[in-house]
Amino acid sequence: MKLHPIWNDYPQLQPELTQTIKLMENSIQLKNKPVKKALLEMIGAGGKLLRPAYQLLFSQFGPEQDRQKSVALAAAIEMLHTATLIHDDIVDDASLRRNLPTISAKFDNNTAVYAGDYLFVACFKLMSGYTSSLRSLQNNALSMEKILSGELGQMEDHYNLSMTVDEYLANISGKTAELFALSCSVGAFENGTTQLFAKNVSDIGHHIGMAFQIIDDILDYTQPKTEIGKPVLKDVRQGIYTLPLIYALQTKRESLVPFLEKKERMSETDIQEIYRLVNDLGGVTKAQQLANTYTQKALKKIDKLPSNSANTRASLQQLTKTLLTRTN
Numbered sequence: 001m002k003l004h005p006i007w008n009d010y011p012q013l014q015p016e017l018t019q020t021i022k023l024m025e026n027s028i029q030l031k032n033k034p035v036k037k038a039l040l041e042m043i044g045a046g047g048k049l050l051r052p053a054y055q056l057l058f059s060q061f062g063p064e065q066d067r068q069k070s071v072a073l074a075a076a077i078e079m080l081h082t083a084t085l086i087h088d089d090i091v092d093d094a095s096l097r098r099n100l101p102t103i104s105a106k107f108d109n110n111t112a113v114y115a116g117d118y119l120f121v122a123c124f125k126l127m128s129g130y131t132s133s134l135r136s137l138q139n140n141a142l143s144m145e146k147i148l149s150g151e152l153g154q155m156e157d158h159y160n161l162s163m164t165v166d167e168y169l170a171n172i173s174g175k176t177a178e179l180f181a182l183s184c185s186v187g188a189f190e191n192g193t194t195q196l197f198a199k200n201v202s203d204i205g206h207h208i209g210m211a212f213q214i215i216d217d218i219l220d221y222t223q224p225k226t227e228i229g230k231p232v233l234k235d236v237r238q239g240i241y242t243l244p245l246i247y248a249l250q251t252k253r254e255s256l257v258p259f260l261e262k263k264e265r266m267s268e269t270d271i272q273e274i275y276r277l278v279n280d281l282g283g284v285t286k287a288q289q290l291a292n293t294y295t296q297k298a299l300k301k302i303d304k305l306p307s308n309s310a311n312t313r314a315s316l317q318q319l320t321k322t323l324l325t326r327t328n
Contacts, residue, residue, distance in 0.1 A: 004048045006322065010315060013053055016071050020052050023075040027122045035115050038103050042082060045098040051179055052078045053319070054208070055187035058201050060312045061305065062191025069130045073190060076126035077183050083119035084147060084179075086112055091155075092238060131190060146174040159239035161249070161257060168243055172213040173206070180209030200301065207298035212323055214291040217242035221278050223327060233271050237264055243290065245274070248283030255281070295324045 003021075007014055024043050030036040052074035059070040088094070089102040090109050096102065104112035153171040157163050184205030189198035220233055221244050235242060241249075241260075249256055255277055259270045266274075278284060302316050 002046070004046050006048055007053075009318070010053075012311075012315070013056060016056050016067065016074070017049050017053060019071045020049065020056075020074045020078060023071060023126075024079055027075065027079065027126065028118075030118060035103070035107065035111055038106055039115055039119070041100060042086075042097070042103065045100050047078075047082075047098060049078060050212070050319075050323070051081055051183040054180065054205060054316075055183040057187070057312055057316055057319075058184045059187035059191045061188055061197070061201075061309050062193045064192035066191065069190060070187065072126050072130040073186055076123045076130075077179070077186070079119045079123040079126070080144075081179055083116045083123065086116035086119070088151075090116075091151075092234070094234070146178040149174045151175055154240060157241070159260075159263060160241065161253075161260060163241050163246055165243065165246055168241075168246055169210070172210060176213035176216075177206045177209030180212065181205035184208075204298050204301045207294045207301070208320055208323065211291045211294035211298070214243055214287055214294070215324065215326060218244055218284055218287050218291070219328070220244075221275055221284050233275060236260070236271065236274060237266055239263065243287040244278050244283035246283070247286040248278040248281040251281040251283070252277075291324060295320060 003014060003017055007017060021043065025040055028036055028039050028043075030039070055074045055077055056070055059065075059073075085097060086103055089097055090104045090112050093104075094102050095105040102112070103115050151171075151174070153167070154175060157167060157171065160167075181202040182205070185198045185202035188201045189195070193201075220235065220242065236245065245256070256274065259266060259274050262270060298320050299317060302313060302320065305313050305316075307313075
């Protein structure tokens with residue numbers, strides 16, 4: 001399996017990321033061969049592996065350097081992430097993920113539910129086999145609860161034309177930022193750092209995750225379908241209103257509401273007009289500014305990490321800055 005090009009600049013991470021993918025593949029022991037094949041294809045489809053990478057980087061700050069454990073936990077976290085993607089695709093009725101047919105589109109929703117559930121089981125099997133205490137398992141379970149709360153919050157806000165920035169931020173705090181926070185903190189804690197250090201690292205992960213999701217939502221309004229691997233603005237048709245649109249609504253509500261009130265009946269012309277208006281009304285620019293604010297918060301905390309791990313700290317700074325300017 002070929003790693004995503006983002007890792008060309010991080011040769012020190014490439015061996016462990018490759019091991020992470022191999023361990024994920026080896027953990028898929030389903031008897032159902034078509035579903036097993038679909039899961040393996042999804043794992044090998046070129047995901048960025050950002051959460052495992054942050055886990056591996058922060059694990060290097062601990063005095064206990066058990067790299068086998070770190071790789072296993074990285075694999076568990078990525079399987080957890082992949083499981084949530086499969087279930088998201090069912091809820092969103094998505095047909096594409098990473099430019100490949102989703103499991104729900106390729107088979108059916110029932111099969112996709114079981115495939116996602118299987119990855120949850122595989123994740124917890126790895127976690128239970130390698131964590132040094134129940135704390136990491138407890139944190140994992142609490143993170144799952146927060147992720148679900150974020151998803152439920154987003155569902156409750158479908159077609160909510162009065163949705164606020166704070167409500168959006170609360171949803172993505174659970175939906176996306178929580179798993180980044182877990183990835184960073186479990187890497188540090190399981191390699192012997194203090195709980196206080198792990199909490200600080202969790203905050204860094206949270207800021208990174210918030211910036212990541214905001215940028216992800218910006219890409220819907222700046223990149224074509226072929227670049228991001230999913231239908232552009234499908235979220236809008238489904239009533240999922242993200243930060244660029246929320247900001248644009250605050251600026252000139254009357255221009256956008258007539259299109260949004262059509263809901264699923266929006267035409268391609270309507271979608272293109274929403275795309276144009278969100279950009280012209282400054283929604284994208286304001287969202288980029290907030291993503292930069294979260295990134296700067298993360299970078300300031302990274303700057304204060306121990307200087308005896310200067311190379312790791314430099315990699316974290318570079319990677320975090322890169323995420324702010326990504327185009328896919």
